[in-house]
Amino acid sequence: MRIGVFICHCGTNIAATVDSHGLAERAAELKDVVHTEDVMYTCSEPGQAGIQRAIREKGLTRVVVAACSPQMHEVTFRRCVEDAGLNPHLFEMANIREHCSWIHDDKELATEKAYEIIKMAVAKVRTAEPLFPNEVDVNKDVLVIGGGVAGIQVALDLADAGLKVTIVERETTIGGTMARLDKTFPTIDCSACILTPRMVDAAHHENITIMAYSEVDRVQGYVGNFVVDIKRKAAMVDWNRCIGCELCVQKCPARGPDYFNAGLAETKAIYIPFPQAVPKRAAIQTDYCRWFQQGKCRVCSRVCPANAIDYDQQDTYVQRKVGAIVVATGMDVFPWEEYYPQYGGGRIPDVISGLQYERMLNASGPTGGHVHRISNHEEPKTVVFIQCVGSRDEAVGRPYCSSVCCMYTAKQAILTKSHCGDDTDVYVFYIDIRATGKGYEEFIKRAQSEFGVNYVRGRVSKLYEDNGKVMVRGMDTLLGHQVEIPADLVILATGTTSAEGAPQLAQTLNISYDEFGFFKESHPKLRPVETNTAGIFLAGACQSPKDIPTSVAQASGTASKVLGLLAKDKLKTSPEVAVVDQSRCVGCWKCIDVCPFSAPEKQELRDGTSRSHVIETVCQGCGICVATCPVNCISLKGFTTDSLIDQLEEALLG
Amino acid sequence: MTDSSGNVKIIAIVCNWCSYAGADGAGTARLKQPYDFRVMRVPCTGRVDPLLALKAFEKGADGVLISGCHPGDCHYSEGNYYARRKFELLKRMLPHLGIEPERYTYTWVSASEAARWQQVVTNFVTKVGELGPRQGGAL
Ligand SMILES: Cc1cc2nc3c(=O)[nH]c(=O)nc-3n(C[C@H](O)[C@H](O)[C@H](O)COP(=O)(O)OP(=O)(O)OC[C@H]3O[C@@H](n4cnc5c(N)ncnc54)[C@H](O)[C@@H]3O)c2cc1C
Ligand code: FES
Numbered sequence: 001m002r003i004g005v006f007i008c009h010c011g012t013n014i015a016a017t018v019d020s021h022g023l024a025e026r027a028a029e030l031k032d033v034v035h036t037e038d039v040m041y042t043c044s045e046p047g048q049a050g051i052q053r054a055i056r057e058k059g060l061t062r063v064v065v066a067a068c069s070p071q072m073h074e075v076t077f078r079r080c081v082e083d084a085g086l087n088p089h090l091f092e093m094a095n096i097r098e099h100c101s102w103i104h105d106d107k108e109l110a111t112e113k114a115y116e117i118i119k120m121a122v123a124k125v126r127t128a129e130p131l132f133p134n135e136v137d138v139n140k141d142v143l144v145i146g147g148g149v150a151g152i153q154v155a156l157d158l159a160d161a162g163l164k165v166t167i168v169e170r171e172t173t174i175g176g177t178m179a180r181l182d183k184t185f186p187t188i189d190c191s192a193c194i195l196t197p198r199m200v201d202a203a204h205h206e207n208i209t210i211m212a213y214s215e216v217d218r219v220q221g222y223v224g225n226f227v228v229d230i231k232r233k234a235a236m237v238d239w240n241r242c243i244g245c246e247l248c249v250q251k252c253p254a255r256g257p258d259y260f261n262a263g264l265a266e267t268k269a270i271y272i273p274f275p276q277a278v279p280k281r282a283a284i285q286t287d288y289c290r291w292f293q294q295g296k297c298r299v300c301s302r303v304c305p306a307n308a309i310d311y312d313q314q315d316t317y318v319q320r321k322v323g324a325i326v327v328a329t330g331m332d333v334f335p336w337e338e339y340y341p342q343y344g345g346g347r348i349p350d351v352i353s354g355l356q357y358e359r360m361l362n363a364s365g366p367t368g369g370h371v372h373r374i375s376n377h378e379e380p381k382t383v384v385f386i387q388c389v390g391s392r393d394e395a396v397g398r399p400y401c402s403s404v405c406c407m408y409t410a411k412q413a414i415l416t417k418s419h420c421g422d423d424t425d426v427y428v429f430y431i432d433i434r435a436t437g438k439g440y441e442e443f444i445k446r447a448q449s450e451f452g453v454n455y456v457r458g459r460v461s462k463l464y465e466d467n468g469k470v471m472v473r474g475m476d477t478l479l480g481h482q483v484e485i486p487a488d489l490v491i492l493a494t495g496t497t498s499a500e501g502a503p504q505l506a507q508t509l510n511i512s513y514d515e516f517g518f519f520k521e522s523h524p525k526l527r528p529v530e531t532n533t534a535g536i537f538l539a540g541a542c543q544s545p546k547d548i549p550t551s552v553a554q555a556s557g558t559a560s561k562v563l564g565l566l567a568k569d570k571l572k573t574s575p576e577v578a579v580v581d582q583s584r585c586v587g588c589w590k591c592i593d594v595c596p597f598s599a600p601e602k603q604e605l606r607d608g609t610s611r612s613h614v615i616e617t618v619c620q621g622c623g624i625c626v627a628t629c630p631v632n633c634i635s636l637k638g639f640t641t642d643s644l645i646d647q648l649e650e651a652l653l654g
Numbered sequence: 655m656t657d658s659s660g661n662v663k664i665i666a667i668v669c670n671w672c673s674y675a676g677a678d679g680a681g682t683a684r685l686k687q688p689y690d691f692r693v694m695r696v697p698c699t700g701r702v703d704p705l706l707a708l709k710a711f712e713k714g715a716d717g718v719l720i721s722g723c724h725p726g727d728c729h730y731s732e733g734n735y736y737a738r739r740k741f742e743l744l745k746r747m748l749p750h751l752g753i754e755p756e757r758y759t760y761t762w763v764s765a766s767e768a769a770r771w772q773q774v775v776t777n778f779v780t781k782v783g784e785l786g787p788r789q790g791g792a793l
Binding site (some may be wrong): 069098110344509513514515533596597620622627628644647649 | 664684693730
């Protein structure tokens with residue numbers, strides 16, 4: 001066995017705290033190590049060429065690179081050694097950057113620790129065996145979860161490229177948040193005019209199936225071969241018959257909360273969220289329906305010309321097999337009422353959220369586009385906007401910037417002027433203005449100079465009602481004095497949060513999410529649309545708050561990654577899988593009980609007895625069976641018990 | 655943060671998907687941590703036979719920390735549920751083997767919890783540091 005050890009300086013990232021050169025000298029003394037080298041940037045082109053040269057010239061049979069995290073560059077170096085003729089699994093990384101140089105200050109101690117980390121990696125590579133991947137067929141269909149602008153973009157891109165796409169959307173219509181907006185910054189073009197044609201394109205595309213009012217219930221399988229159970233929620237309306245005529249909505253006598261209008265208005269118990277809904281189908285909110293609550297009414301069923309009402313409808317389940325899944329579940333608006341008692345906590349009628357105001361501005365919204373006070377329906381003379389409500393506020397557990405509120409506030413301020421007249425006084429309280437997109441800073445400037453919006457730097461400490469006005473008390477931190485403005489209407493630039501239920505969805509999909517419920521990308525810079533679960537991708541605001549241009553750009557990026565994956569007819573599966581030593585298997589079948597993927601099976605031998613056998617292409621390499629097997633007859637390639645014990649010994653002895 | 659290396663040896667066995675990534679995140683954020691622990695990566699806590707922790711004690715570890723994904727978040731759905739039962743049993747067994755239960759812990763650190771990782775290792779290493787090196791015993 002001839003091991004080569006390459007120790008990276010990573011510029012000064014490692015070398016500032018760890019003596020890479022000294023380590024190269026010491027590592028040369030380790031058993032089986034025949035070559036060591038310290039390298040400025042091992043991952044660079046000359047760095048990799050150096051490894052390959054050493055493999056050839058020194059006849060190395062195994063390689064250790066002591067550098068950054070394997071999550072960063074294991075793939076890079078495996079490819080590098082493979083190109084030089086070594087099996088890629090005869091390679092090991094020692095993480096002396098994230099796990100050593102970056103977390104320590106004392107060079108002597110950090111170098112000592114790095115040495116032990118390297119010893120552990122050498123011990124591990126010594127036990128390594130060449131491993132060879134298997135190939136599996138790839139299903140080329142794609143599932144998109146969430147039909148907002150991002151999900152629609154991904155679906156259209158993929159469908160145009162010839163793939164079959166299913167969109168699962170939990171509301172009764174696709175469109176997401178953008179369908180609820182009036183105009184969009186920084187162009188002030190009409191949101192519906194951009195979005196609704198795309199929604200129709202998706203609905204009519206021969207390669208796209210839209211499953212609205214549906215949710216993903218269960219996901220099994222793995223990249224290239226997922227099996228997804230989808231729950232189609234009972235709408236109490238047979239959508240194969242419903243023609244979207246809205247007669248039922250007109251005649252329904254019961255009222256329910258209006259999610260689409262963000263609570264600004266009520267809807268009927270049977271509803272279609274908005275006129276351009278896709279699919280345009282009615283659904284009954286059973287909690288508010290008189291038939292379901294009181295056992296009488298059935299008006300909708302009487303007026304429906306298509307005989308579509310079905311009070312006995314049940315949830316149904318369908319199964320889809322897909323090769324890749326794109327998550328595009330977007331965001332929700334921060335529930336500010338619970339967190340901001342100083343702003344009235346939702347009890348002052350003339351204090352509304354940015355999304356509610358968006359609905360009020362919208363010509364097809366509940367006020368027909370007329371801006372008025374909620375309390376008395378009069379047109380406001382003084383309108384105050386407050387930014388960063390539920391963003392950049394540690395006190396409510398939201399330290400992050402929601403990234404769209406500065407801009408949508410400027411948009412709404414401009415629209416206020418055009419709806420209510422130039423003589424309306426418009427104030428915006430802000431902490432900082434974040435306007436980093438193309439044309440964004442210019443847009444803010446326009447709001448200020450062209451439209452005369454007053455920007456006041458400071459936080460508002462309190463809102464209270466007085467004499468028919470909403471009193472806005474805050475600090476002008478530039479002028480250094482208190483201000484108090486009697487306002488007719490106050491709009492909170494409410495921040496964005498992850499979509500309701502995002503953590504649960506993440507668990508169903510086995511992907512990571514952060515403390516706020518935003519899904520975690522595989523790498524912030526290099527793999528921004530992938531998740532750590534192969535075959536599952538992200539698009540849009542579900543990954544972090546985003547505006548429309550960024551969501552759409554990311555969605556197309558995601559589509560190209562999916563296309564890249566599915567361009568292959570076969571996928572290589574990881575060879576780091578479990579294998580059973582059948583001579584020792586006693587047939588207790590505990591491995592079959594615990595495996596989340598049904599990888600182990602009973603295999604009948606020639607003598608008529610049965611032993612466990614792991615189907616390599618199904619095994620995901622978790623090793624649960626290995627730790628479960630009572631006779632230790634299962635081994636996990638790449639993570640054998642011997643390799644773990646050898647590492648322990650290196651770390652602990654000497 | 656203490657810069658002085660104590661005299662204890664601690665093994666941290668972490669799953670690849672959550673805690674290893676959390677520890678990476680702590681490194682990227684330059685969150686300072688004690689010297690006295692060595693990380694060993696496994697695919698999932700479900701891969702960890704509790705005997706491995708005993709093996710570590712046998713080989714001279716003064717403390718063993720195991721960390722994986724939060725319950726419900728395991729990359730393989732259920733690995734940490736199986737692991738949790740075994741780890742809990744091990745915890746109860748240790749005193750009978752003459753090992754102070756404080757020398758062993760298992761916990762959950764997600765990929766985005768860099769600060770929590772720093773806290774977990776710092777607390778554990780400090781605690782084991784106070785106990786000092788392990789004396790004799792059956793293992
Ligand atoms: C008040 C306000 C004003 C804004 N103004 C602008 C603007 O002027 N210009 C601009 O560029 N941006 C603006 N934005 C931002 C813009 O709304 C977002 O960038 C955009 O909606 C993100 O698109 P998305 O598809 O990622 O998410 P969304 O639009 O939120 O769509 C997500 C979709 O997924 C569905 N979904 C969620 N969970 C599930 C699940 N578990 N299963 C199935 N489906 C699910 C949802 O029902 C929804 O249809 C504004 C945002 C707000 C709140
Ligand atoms: S993968 Fe982290 S505990 Fe299973």
